[in-house]
Amino acid sequence: MTVHVPIMASSRSEDGVVRTLIVDDSVVVRTVIERILNADPGFSVIHKTNSAEQALGYLSEHAVDLVLLDIELPGQSGLMALPAILRASPRTKVAILSGNCEEGSVAAVEALALGASDILAKPGSGSFGEQFPPALIERLSRLFNGAATPIAVRSSVPIAPEQAAELACLGIGASTGGIHALGRLFAGLSAPLGVPILLTQHLPASFTSYFAQQLGRMTFLPVKVAEQGEILVPDTVYVAPGDASLRLRRGLHDRVFVMLDPQPTSAGNLPGVDPMFASMAQAYGAAAAGVVLTGMGRDGTAGARDIVAAGGWIVAQDQPSSVVWGMPGSIAGEGLHCALLEPHAIMDFVARRGKNRN
Template sequence: MSSDITAIARTSKEGSPYRVLIVDDSVVARTVLERILAAHGGFVVTQKTSNAQQALDALSREPVDLVLLDVEMPGQSGIVALPAILKAGRGAKVIILSAICEEGSAKAVEALALGASDILSKPDHGSFGDQFARALLGRIVRIVGSEHEDTPASIRLRADNGHSNISCLGVGASTGGIHALGQLFAGMTAPLGVPILITQHLPPTFIPYFAKQLARMTNLPVKVAEDGEVLTPDKVYIAPGEANLGCRRSWNGQIIVALSADRTPLSALPAVDPMFMAMARCYGSTATGVVLTGMGRDGTVGAGHIVDAGGMIIAQDEPTSVVWGMPGSVARAGLATALLPPEKIMAFVAQHSMVMA
């Protein structure tokens, strides 16, 4: 792990260590977190604060790359203060560290929806150990390490041929995706008239809270997909945590949900590739895929199937992505028609598509 962090420092765009702000009302927690980062190099803790207001004051004086934010603090809680901290941070990533905001909880999903890059449970009573240190550094590597993968100076976009037919929209996302999905639906000014399939990399325990959070982001009905149900227009179907979300044609020609627990050793479950591949088979040239922020390359193979079938792919742009892994992979493969911030994607789809009857 130490070599991973050192490698990140050597490839940082500024050639200097990542600047970190620690926000926690516990002196013990602040001290231990600083020691964990100092022991592995590549980071410098610029300031340590005990509450949200002090954090905002610190960010106004000095920019940072990463904020480690507690939830329970005097005054504003970390979650309440999160939008202001993100705004003041001007692009800084925020990782929530809390003993009460457990991974998979409603509060964790709320924090991710507000823009936190990740959540990590903090040990009770300051009982920090090697396991926590490894977990924290692993999360940081996932967030900031992937920012510096080799990226070509220019991305080859596919030709925009104007209006095309659309009968299904699929959206894939991972790290940072819940917040991006909120922005995506906020940019929808009118229903598209097609079913919307969503695969967000999340463990099964997150899914019920994620579905509720997503339902608050849109006026469209939202549900966790069930095997065999008919896909209907203007309804949002979420991949369950323990299965890939796909589709198939039933005996009477209707397109229905097809769930599968099949996975490869390197794939997530649920995964974006199987969803896009199923859309290409069922909808052909009328399938449209969207790839949002996320680590890795999930979605690239499936996006290729949609493009080969004549459909369209849109990817989130790099500046607005928490991790430009998945959308960057699609872009580098020459599969994307456009690279856009999530709030502009739905308008692009609407302007460039005609709904199939």
């Protein structure tokens, strides 16, 4: 059976234009951003404001696809307002546009953890160069491209629970929107799984340490950045560093070691989900399982094939809850999944299936 669903969960106006709300304390910045977006046929600025309170008031009465949100605002800050904005307009994507929220900063990771879809560095009000307008349009378009493109979702892999090996290792891959999804996923973990958990989240190297700290606040499990040569132990979350893929090697006495690979994948991902999944299939065979969360592209699909071929199984995030249904949508398009679930339901499913209970 094949079902066609949209590749992304974004809601646009009927004409396909991204309705945009700009929230920035600078009238110059608001004006410049408005001109840039309105010059592109894919975007329309429908409102501008300088405060989070006014933005929330507008969202209570109007539909918006995208909010460009500054961090430094009079009154309530952008970070403080972000959860309320997402509650007021759940299908709206929020991109942080701030000069004080650069990639790798504490504020950037916190914004992503709270549910922001992307982080964009804002030039000073007097330094908007020729490169900024096309870069801004390209970056924002990534969040919405393909919204109307159907993807064929094949039937899930028919592996009966009683035929599956007991779970020995769980791998999780995520990209755009992944930090928020991970918070939901680990909130659904009610008890230890008894296995090591590997995690590859597409982030620059400068993010990794603080990201691991943030993740540690989302779960009762210990979280650490993976180190070369360390032995995997159960109920620990190993985060791939930003400059290497997390691979595994089975050594003496059947122990499994971390092997960090600094080479980007063929698609340019570093760290990559594909190498992590592939090495899990080699090290654990049918006892390996993977989870693919929201993200652009197809990273994780090739590795998922290896896990499934070895007798393991894959769970993918469902389309309605994904910021971008690229990575999980690719899994679904190839029929590699055994389930499509929203993040909060995934760990319960993993716990039951991993113990041969479904």
